[in-house]
Amino acid sequence: MERRPTIIDVARVAGISKSTVSLVLQNSPLVKDETRRLVREAMDKVGYVYNRAAANLRSSNVGLIGLVINDLRNPFFTEFATSLQMALSARGYATVVANTDEDPAVQAQVVGAMIEHGVSALVLSPAYGDEGGTFDAIARGGIPTMQVLRKVDPRVEQFPFAAPDYRLGSLLAARHLMMSNPARIAFVGGLADRAVTRERMAGYFEALAEVGMEPFVLSGRASRAFGREAAGQLVRTHPEIDAAICFNDLVALGMLSGFAERDRKVGRDFQIVGFDDIEECGQVFPALSTVHCGVAEFGRSIAATVLAWLEEGQRPQPETLTGVELVVRNTSGERRNA
Template sequence: MKKRPTILDVADKAGVSKSTVSLVLQNSPSVRQSTREDVNRAISDLGYVYNRSAAGLRGASSGLIGLIINDLRNPFFTEFAASAQMEFARKGYSTVIANTDEDPGNQAQVIGTMIEHGVSAFVISPAYGGGDNAFDRIEHAGIPTMQVLRQVDNRTGLFPFATHNYAAGGEMATHHLIDLGCRKIAFVGGLKDRPITNERMSGYRTVMTALGYSATTFHGRPSRAFGREMALTIASEHPEIEAAICFSDLVALGMLSGFAEAGVKVGEDFRLVGFDDIEESSLVYPRLSSIRCDTELFGQSAAQAMLTWIVDDIRPPDVKHHDVNLIERQSSVGPDHE
């Protein structure tokens, strides 16, 4: 990660004093228009970002971490954010948390504001879309940044990526259902062609193809509403489908509701496996089988990796996949399972 440009770099490039650059940044009317244009041109060329908190918090000494999450309404991401924040706090670092609500425009605005206020580092679960402009700005600012759970920038040499081994999870879930005697298994949820959807679906497709079984997919927003809708659709239009692996537990929880409405007994008439193992999975009835990603441990690990980077200058590996495991409960193995 290259050194972020300073106000002295701007002054040198524009051929003016540091105090003149400061006056331009403060929009002082005392600076001639031509000089103002020279300074602004230098700022743009260098990618310099004005740090509004420079008087009190400067660069990597600020002890402030930017934690940017694509969807804090989703319990999976909320648990990750809480775990990472607590780990940073235990090491004496404060965290600024922002929810981008899956909006790349919001993401770019939040990143810009946090850079201006002098964060030491970023941990970002990014929104899809919007190109790489926000990450380009981070590169210019020279701020250590990790992508987690989702990857939108392929420059992992600059922005290391940490996630779960979703492909292995999909394989586990598929083998589990096949071992229970299911052959017509669907994958439900996830927006089509999104990288995260393809990752979570890849293990399922690999196993089904290897064993000569047909893969059936139903794509859509990973929500309870979509899960309920698909359960009703499967019950009425696809009675041949025996089981499903869901993109997320939210989809699976919606399917539990839909099947109950349709009079289908999950765990007996239909077998179901979710993804993430959020807390609610073990509290509903029938209890939901799920691929556990141990989000709490993942959040701690991501925070520790970032602290090692900014404190000891030891950067994380370009890509790291954390292990997952299958938690068997009543929705797949039946109501007698404890």
């Protein structure tokens, strides 16, 4: 028996995603007229006949976007998820959000469930670990998927990647700290075996190499608890270190507490720059200098990118890095004498 044409066949001939074909078949107002014409021509070419009765049973899932985040407890990721969800909502899409808590098994489970429930697209800030299973399942489903904030699967032609320019961020931070003539600058936090840690350290290594300063890396979890512990460790075992770039703001905020416990004044006795610019950075005392990643704007841009992919067939670039800037506050704003 000859195989009946499917929307996957239509999508292939039209050169767009099957999710976009579904939107056309549902008469979505979000699709451009030109895209509708391409789909209708492809339907005629492959002999596809739309079964509206069957499709109505699935219509509640059309326009549903899956958002999977590795750590929603971190305000950086929460702000990204919120801004993306609101931007999608403004365009008539619903978002289902899942937190994996850095567990690849949980990630595989929630992604599988989203695929079964017919999401039109997926946005993943992926967990590290057994990522092959998750992304292979997505590939089999033919679902448009973006990796954001961290790149885990190398197949960026299939799973495009976007993130702030982490290397530039640590480069700006290190050069800024150099201006206060530190004896030595540390990089604190981040697990050494993760690509995102290497990316956030890259500019730090580059800046130190420019002036011949020896780097010092204190690896650990990206948490307040580790930052507080790291401050004590530096005071006890490396008193010559008088400045630090932190993997993220949570580590930096923890260091503020750790130095306060030891009566060391951050901004005068020790200079700190965080990374991400979460809201709390400007509210703590002393206010935290940090690398601003514009994560809210980033979330909105990812929403626009995903919708252009779905509605217009515009596949994103394989890799996209967005701009960052240094925000100087009190933890590195006081200048010491040379």
